[in-house]
Amino acid sequence: MKTVYNFSAGPAVLPKPVLEKVQEEMLDYEGTGMSVMELSHRSGAFQEIIDGAEALLRGLLRIPDDFHVLFMQGGASLQFSMIPLNLLCPGQTADYIVTGSWSKKAVKEAEKVGEVRTHLPDSQHSIPQFSRDDFSKDARYVHITSNNTIEGTRFNGYPDTGEIPLIADMSSHILSEELDVSKFGLIYAGAQKNLGPSGVTVAIIRKDLVGHAPEHCPALLDYETYVKHGSLFNTPPTFAIYVLKLVLQWVKENGGLEGMEARNREKAELLYSAIDHSGLFSNPVLPENRSLMNIPFTADSDEVNARFLKEAKEAGFEFLKGHRSVGGMRASIYNAMPLQGVKELVDFMNNFERELSE
Ligand code: PLP
Numbered sequence: 001m002k003t004v005y006n007f008s009a010g011p012a013v014l015p016k017p018v019l020e021k022v023q024e025e026m027l028d029y030e031g032t033g034m035s036v037m038e039l040s041h042r043s044g045a046f047q048e049i050i051d052g053a054e055a056l057l058r059g060l061l062r063i064p065d066d067f068h069v070l071f072m073q074g075g076a077s078l079q080f081s082m083i084p085l086n087l088l089c090p091g092q093t094a095d096y097i098v099t100g101s102w103s104k105k106a107v108k109e110a111e112k113v114g115e116v117r118t119h120l121p122d123s124q125h126s127i128p129q130f131s132r133d134d135f136s137k138d139a140r141y142v143h144i145t146s147n148n149t150i151e152g153t154r155f156n157g158y159p160d161t162g163e164i165p166l167i168a169d170m171s172s173h174i175l176s177e178e179l180d181v182s183k184f185g186l187i188y189a190g191a192q193k194n195l196g197p198s199g200v201t202v203a204i205i206r207k208d209l210v211g212h213a214p215e216h217c218p219a220l221l222d223y224e225t226y227v228k229h230g231s232l233f234n235t236p237p238t239f240a241i242y243v244l245k246l247v248l249q250w251v252k253e254n255g256g257l258e259g260m261e262a263r264n265r266e267k268a269e270l271l272y273s274a275i276d277h278s279g280l281f282s283n284p285v286l287p288e289n290r291s292l293m294n295i296p297f298t299a300d301s302d303e304v305n306a307r308f309l310k311e312a313k314e315a316g317f318e319f320l321k322g323h324r325s326v327g328g329m330r331a332s333i334y335n336a337m338p339l340q341g342v343k344e345l346v347d348f349m350n351n352f353e354r355e356l357s358e
Pocket of ligand 1: 009010074075076077078102145147148149150169170171172190191
């Protein structure tokens with residue numbers, strides 16, 4: 001099999017040991033004689049999987065007891081709709097800090113439900129500090145995208161919203177670093193970057209924020225439905241939840257969030273340092289807001305970008321093309337990207353630059 005390093009923003013690289021375990025158990029899950037894909041979601045074996053996934057996530061993130069953990073479908077994009085449908089009524093206001101394309105999409109859905117007050121940083125390459133006084137007094141919640149997958153930015157410290165619940169889309173960096181869950185009202189993430197395969201979405205929601213959806217809210221868009229039925233109101237994405245559980249096990253075995261953060265910082269520093277010391281590549285993000293997960297960079301012309309991408313692909317570096325709205329390159333280096341992958345990318349970049357100047 002061809003060896004590649006996968007820098008995709010998502011669906012993204014999964015830990016090799018997880019994929020090997022999936023392969024090993026594919027036809028016979030723990031002696032059941034069946035694949036996990038074939039197990040009833042009402043079976044004891046699947047109940048153990050979903051309970052195990054929740055317990056692992058609770059342990060890794062030290063989720064306080066006054067939070068529910070929910071497994072849903074519809075991706076992070078459906079959360080853009082579910083959040084206002086559950087927590088905002090017509091005439092009420094929610095504040096959204098708009099730090100990139102995904103925040104904008106979240107705003108669009110919230111505007112269909114209630115009033116939205118947006119806070120737009122001057123530049124998409126940095127995120128200023130916000131304080132309680134910046135937000136509407138009567139805001140039902142404040143929404144942030146804590147890591148901006150496309151722009152390659154992240155919050156450096158979360159805003160103090162006082163009594164107003166802080167809601168964060170953590171799709172592209174959940175489990176990548178230490179986190180104090182108690183500072184948030186709701187955290188959500190599509191799984192396909194740091195949690196597992198696409199198809200499952202995780203929400204960690206403070207208990208007092210459940211049960212506020214209006215009567216006409218469809219059952220599957222009401223958080224309370226998932227709480228009441230242990231995320232098993234209807235058929236959940238069983239295979240994705242099984243792989244997610246294996247990923248969480250892998251995170252635990254590899255030092256938990258502390259271990260992930262140390263590895264992620266080392267990888268990110270290596271790549272940013274290579275970019276900053278290069279005469280060819282650059283990254284526009286303010287150092288304190290640089291993402292540890294998604295690192296955009298460009299060469300000095302579209303022509304050189306295209307040549308870099310072509311040669312990188314031939315050398316086994318996959319999905320390095322930047323998002324179409326930003327151009328250039330983007331290396332997504334999620335938890336499962338080994339340090340060796342980043343080292344080899346840096347060597348490749350250095351060689352490319354040297355050859356170009358010869
Ligand atoms: N939010 C962020 C920060 C993302 O990076 C993405 C996808 O890349 C989404 C939301 C959309 O996620 P989904 O495709 O699960 O709806």
